[in-house]
Amino acid sequence: MKKEYDIEVFNRIQKVKAPAYLKTRIAGRLTAQVQEQMPLVRVYSLALAIAILFVMNFNVLAMSLGNKQTELKGIEILSTSLGITSYNQLYND
Amino acid sequence: MKDYESFEGVYEDHVDMVYNLCLNYLQNKEEAEEACQDVFLKVHEKWEIFSGKSSAKTYIYRISINQCLDVIKARKRQKRFGFHIPLFFTNNEENVREFELPDFNHPGIQLEDKEAIFLLFRKINRLPDSQKTALILKTIDGESIQQISEVMKTSTKAVESLLSRARANLKAMEAE
Numbered sequence: 001m002k003k004e005y006d007i008e009v010f011n012r013i014q015k016v017k018a019p020a021y022l023k024t025r026i027a028g029r030l031t032a033q034v035q036e037q038m039p040l041v042r043v044y045s046l047a048l049a050i051a052i053l054f055v056m057n058f059n060v061l062a063m064s065l066g067n068k069q070t071e072l073k074g075i076e077i078l079s080t081s082l083g084i085t086s087y088n089q090l091y092n093d
Numbered sequence: 094m095k096d097y098e099s100f101e102g103v104y105e106d107h108v109d110m111v112y113n114l115c116l117n118y119l120q121n122k123e124e125a126e127e128a129c130q131d132v133f134l135k136v137h138e139k140w141e142i143f144s145g146k147s148s149a150k151t152y153i154y155r156i157s158i159n160q161c162l163d164v165i166k167a168r169k170r171q172k173r174f175g176f177h178i179p180l181f182f183t184n185n186e187e188n189v190r191e192f193e194l195p196d197f198n199h200p201g202i203q204l205e206d207k208e209a210i211f212l213l214f215r216k217i218n219r220l221p222d223s224q225k226t227a228l229i230l231k232t233i234d235g236e237s238i239q240q241i242s243e244v245m246k247t248s249t250k251a252v253e254s255l256l257s258r259a260r261a262n263l264k265a266m267e268a269e
Contacts, residue, residue, distance in 0.1 A: 007263065009209045010232045014201040018112035022126060023104065026133050033134070 111157050117233045118161035120214050122198045128164050132157045154244040216266045224259035
């Protein structure tokens with residue numbers, strides 16, 4: 001019984017021919033892979049669009065911050081010319 | 094070394110070798126077919142990087158073995174997280190091993206040899222990966238020690254040692 005499981009039993013394994021449809025399947029997967037890849041032009045244009053979007057956002061933020069500062073300055077000029085305080089304090093201590 | 098002008102030539106020359114190796118390693122027809130496809134996709138992808146550093150056969154052998162090891166790892170992971178092991182099994186090692194085995198489906202084995210080879214494969218699957226690789230390449234694929242050492246990136250002495258340890262382990266398993 002033990003002899004049955006001897007390693008020599010492996011000599012009885014026959015070499016098998018690979019099924020013909022494997023080639024078609026590999027070819028199919030190769031073409032699918034090529035189709036899945038995005039063309040370089042599209043990748044670059046997408047990167048450019050994102051970069052432009054970031055720059056525009058940054059500009060809008062910078063401009064809105066600048067406007068707030070000039071608005072504050074204008075209020076201070078008006079309050080000093082009228083002789084009133086721009087802060088919320090009733091008595092000039 | 095043979096120079097291949099097209100991927101098709103490489104495929105035609107090595108497909109049977111890869112398919113048989115996958116079959117012997119995975120012992121399942123469907124998994125071997127899937128692994129074989131993956132091997133050739135990798136060969137196609139890396140063919141330019143290879144550029145004749147070792148023979149095409151050695152290179153494809155290496156990819157095939159790594160692919161088979163990946164399949165086995167994935168199989169073990171799947172079974173660990175799935176519910177393949179019944180909730181009420183006895184704490185017997187042989188019983189647990191039973192559930193680690195794939196559906197044995199090897200078209201190169203005759204019906205009368207199926208049981209003997211299945212039992213031997215079950216023991217071989219318990220060997221460490223390096224011993225299993227050396228044993229399959231030597232005893233089933235009939236490769237030379239030199240070729241195996243190139244595939245496994247090791248010395249011929251190390252391959253001989255792996256083979257003798259694998260045989261000793263198999264004998265020990267038989268005595269269990």
